[in-house]
Amino acid sequence: MYQKVLTNLNFVEREKQTEKFWKDEDIFAKSMENRKDGPTYTFYDGPPTANGKPHIGHVLTRVIKDMIPRYRTMKGYMVPRKAGWDTHGLPVELEVERELGLDGKEQIEEYGLDPFISKCKESVWRYKGMWEDFSGTVGFWADMDNPYVTYHDDYIESEWWALKQIWDKGLLYKGFKIVPYCPRCGTPLSSHEVAQGYKDVKERSAVARFKAKGEDAYILAWTTTPWTLPSNVALCVNPDETYAKVKAGDGYNYYMAEALLDTVLGKLKDEEKGTPAYEVLERYTGKELEYKEYEPLFDYAVETCERQHKKAFYITCDKYVTLTDGTGVVHIAPAFGEDDANVGRHYDLPFVQLVNAKGEMTGETPYEGIFCKKADPMILTDLEKKGLLFDAPKFEHSYPHCWRCDTPLIYYARESWFIKMTAVKEDLIRNNNTINWIPESIGKGRFGDWLENIQDWGISRNRYWGTPLNVWECPECGEMHSIGSREELEKMSGNESARTVELHRPYIDEITIKCPKCGGTMKRVPEVIDCWFDSGAMPFAQHHYPFENQDLFHKQFPAQFISEAVDQTRGWFYSLLAESTLLFNKSCFENVIVLGHIQDENGQKMSKSKGNAVDPFEALATYGADAIRWYFYINSAPWLPNRFHGKAVQEGQRKFMGTLWNTYAFFVLYANIDNFDATKYKLEYDKLPVMDKWLLSKLNTLIQEVDEDLANYRIPEAARALDGFVDEMSNWYVRRS
Numbered sequence: 001m002y003q004k005v006l007t008n009l010n011f012v013e014r015e016k017q018t019e020k021f022w023k024d025e026d027i028f029a030k031s032m033e034n035r036k037d038g039p040t041y042t043f044y045d046g047p048p049t050a051n052g053k054p055h056i057g058h059v060l061t062r063v064i065k066d067m068i069p070r071y072r073t074m075k076g077y078m079v080p081r082k083a084g085w086d087t088h089g090l091p092v093e094l095e096v097e098r099e100l101g102l103d104g105k106e107q108i109e110e111y112g113l114d115p116f117i118s119k120c121k122e123s124v125w126r127y128k129g130m131w132e133d134f135s136g137t138v139g140f141w142a143d144m145d146n147p148y149v150t151y152h153d154d155y156i157e158s159e160w161w162a163l164k165q166i167w168d169k170g171l172l173y174k175g176f177k178i179v180p181y182c183p184r185c186g187t188p189l190s191s192h193e194v195a196q197g198y199k200d201v202k203e204r205s206a207v208a209r210f211k212a213k214g215e216d217a218y219i220l221a222w223t224t225t226p227w228t229l230p231s232n233v234a235l236c237v238n239p240d241e242t243y244a245k246v247k248a249g250d251g252y253n254y255y256m257a258e259a260l261l262d263t264v265l266g267k268l269k270d271e272e273k274g275t276p277a278y279e280v281l282e283r284y285t286g287k288e289l290e291y292k293e294y295e296p297l298f299d300y301a302v303e304t305c306e307r308q309h310k311k312a313f314y315i316t317c318d319k320y321v322t323l324t325d326g327t328g329v330v331h332i333a334p335a336f337g338e339d340d341a342n343v344g345r346h347y348d349l350p351f352v353q354l355v356n357a358k359g360e361m362t363g364e365t366p367y368e369g370i371f372c373k374k375a376d377p378m379i380l381t382d383l384e385k386k387g388l389l390f391d392a393p394k395f396e397h398s399y400p401h402c403w404r405c406d407t408p409l410i411y412y413a414r415e416s417w418f419i420k421m422t423a424v425k426e427d428l429i430r431n432n433n434t435i436n437w438i439p440e441s442i443g444k445g446r447f448g449d450w451l452e453n454i455q456d457w458g459i460s461r462n463r464y465w466g467t468p469l470n471v472w473e474c475p476e477c478g479e480m481h482s483i484g485s486r487e488e489l490e491k492m493s494g495n496e497s498a499r500t501v502e503l504h505r506p507y508i509d510e511i512t513i514k515c516p517k518c519g520g521t522m523k524r525v526p527e528v529i530d531c532w533f534d535s536g537a538m539p540f541a542q543h544h545y546p547f548e549n550q551d552l553f554h555k556q557f558p559a560q561f562i563s564e565a566v567d568q569t570r571g572w573f574y575s576l577l578a579e580s581t582l583l584f585n586k587s588c589f590e591n592v593i594v595l596g597h598i599q600d601e602n603g604q605k606m607s608k609s610k611g612n613a614v615d616p617f618e619a620l621a622t623y624g625a626d627a628i629r630w631y632f633y634i635n636s637a638p639w640l641p642n643r644f645h646g647k648a649v650q651e652g653q654r655k656f657m658g659t660l661w662n663t664y665a666f667f668v669l670y671a672n673i674d675n676f677d678a679t680k681y682k683l684e685y686d687k688l689p690v691m692d693k694w695l696l697s698k699l700n701t702l703i704q705e706v707d708e709d710l711a712n713y714r715i716p717e718a719a720r721a722l723d724g725f726v727d728e729m730s731n732w733y734v735r736r737s
């Protein structure tokens with residue numbers, strides 16, 4: 001007798017039973033154990049952070065991540081699936097700051113790093129239980145009992161090994177870099193973080209009069225950041241453009257780009273008196289103005305320039321200067337802009353940074369302690385008083401803000417650590433070309449373009465909760481040493497606690513090393529590293545390689561499959577490839593399905609603030625996991641944006657799952673009436689009626705098709721084949737038999 005089945009569509013209840021069965025019987029572990037002698041098919045699980053709740057997008061990633069490994073398991077492969085947790089980084093610190101009522105780094109240090117770090121460690125597990133339940137409900141099979149955790153000492157030690165390899169190749173260096181910087185968080189932001197926080201703002205810009213030296217004339221230069229004017233050390237023109245010296249309607253003589261004269265000076269025309277806006281006195285190419293000197297607007301920077309024995313306050317040339325807006329003359333403050341810094345390096349200009357790390361004006365200026373952007377109006381007023389302000393037009397532009405705390409970012413020169421990715425660009429591109437990107441266009445386009453324009457990887461963060469950068473520096477002679485293991489640290493420091501010390505700030509910072517050059521006391525540099533380096537290290541760090549599990553690592557490297565959302569192009573996809581290229585010079589993944597974002601019914605991005613975000617727990621409780629899984633498999637190609645709404649999910653549930661279920665219920669009903677026992681019969685193909693033959697043929701075609709599709713990562717195609725079969729089975733076979 002077959003177990004009688006109810007024909008209702010209460011799938012959620014039935015799913016719960018299956019979930020319980022899997023759990024009680026430990027089916028996942030058994031599925032691995034049964035195949036331990038089979039070929040290995042490795043899946044790397046990109047680590048989520050457990051200090052945030054799962055959202056509906058995580059359902060999509062989990063169901064796609066589950067699909068392919070499950071298929072491979074069914075094909076007899078042993079598919080290791082170690083779950084992981086991404087645990088370091090600023091979001092965790094910010095959460096703890098909020099909880100403790102702290103604001104900024106000073107207050108954290110006052111509170112104490114030891115208790116602060118302990119809180120961070122607690123905080124990262126806030127939603128762990130929720131994630132585990134969620135994974136179970138979705139039917140995501142992974143080894144959640146032995147996950148890799150990026151803050152574990154073993155994990156960090158593996159990263160240290162990696163960083164030392166990179167160091168030994170001469171690819172880890174300290175430099176100055178103009179970085180987008182959040183003065184409140186006290187840390188630079190990566191380019192993908194900056195991209196998240198652009199806002200349109202209206203601000204006052206300044207067209208300032210720079211007095212030409214020994215001449216009754218002024219050079220007009222425009223800036224959108226008046227607070228950088230006290231740090232001005234030069235002006236810059238385009239060497240190939242035409243500039244003019246004019247007598248203007250306001251009585252002054254000006255230098256500026258000829259093409260912009262009307263735009264800038266046009267308003268000086270006096271209709272009543274009949275005087276023109278300006279009269280051209282002379283023309284120059286930009287190149288002819290090079291090295292022309294001017295008097296500084298303020299004298300705040302003069303002393304710093306003299307101390308550096310560097311010449312300042314003259315016109316420089318660079319082709320980056322355009323005539324699209326402004327005056328065709330740009331003011332140069334090398335501490336506050338990438339282009340400025342380049343010009344500064346080229347002309348060996350002095351480095352003046354009259355803004356501190358908190359974004360406040362420094363004591364060299366009369367605006368000490370004032371947040372730089374708030375100093376704008378004061379600077380404009382002071383210029384006005386000196387007669388050096390030509391105009392302060394309002395200016396609307398898109399300006400980056402910190403995505404975490406909403407503070408306007410500033411571009412700021414910081415000492416920073418970099419991995420010289422530009423040195424391995426060709427390797428990156430070659431290794432990328434070995435990856436099967438699904439869809440192909442992302443690997444060639446978005447990701448390929450990113451690699452073509454690769455920049456050095458700024459990996460240091462001036463924070464607390466992260467993998468400590470493993471470089472010790474001698475304050476006496478500047479000698480630097482990268483430590484690659486606990487063993488090396490113990491040997492170099494002669495300190496036994498190196499064997500057991502927690503590899504986090506502040507504990508690790510207590511271990512010092514005697515400088516091999518001068519005998520001084522070397523200390524660890526204060527930086528921690530980008531948590532993207534953590535997650536990119538998972539192929540080896542999850543096994544504590546190379547300190548343990550060398551065989552296991554080699555067996556599971558590279559992975560055959562990974563899958564994450566498209567926003568990981570510059571995140572995990574990149575850090576994985578970057579690190580495996582630096583360390584092993586090959587890609588650490590062979591196939592990747594890139595997932596699109598989830599939208600609401602109307603194609604709008606889901607967001608909490610818009611109130612159109614779907615709660616994944618509610619959705620799972622209402623429709624069940626199978627219906628949602630099925631929807632994501634069949635609805636569209638995984639990389640396209642998915643519109644998620646209940647009606648569509650229920651439609652698929654009714655049409656596919658309902659039909660399949662009812663067909664089965666129908667079979668059970670009659671099988672039981674007839675006391676039918678399939679095990680007592682053999683399939684005698686020749687004796688079958690034509691409808692049976694037809695269905696069997698359809699079934700075999702289906703099996704072949706689904707097998708081929710899934711072997712080639714074509715999930716919607718496989719789903720559509722199944723959908724078609726169920727429809728034909730019900731509407732043709734069952735009805736006509």
Ligand SMILES: [Zn+2]
Binds near residue numbers: 182184403404
């Ligand atoms: Zn911030």
Ligand SMILES: [Zn+2]
Binds near residue numbers: 474477478516520
């Ligand atoms: Zn030394």
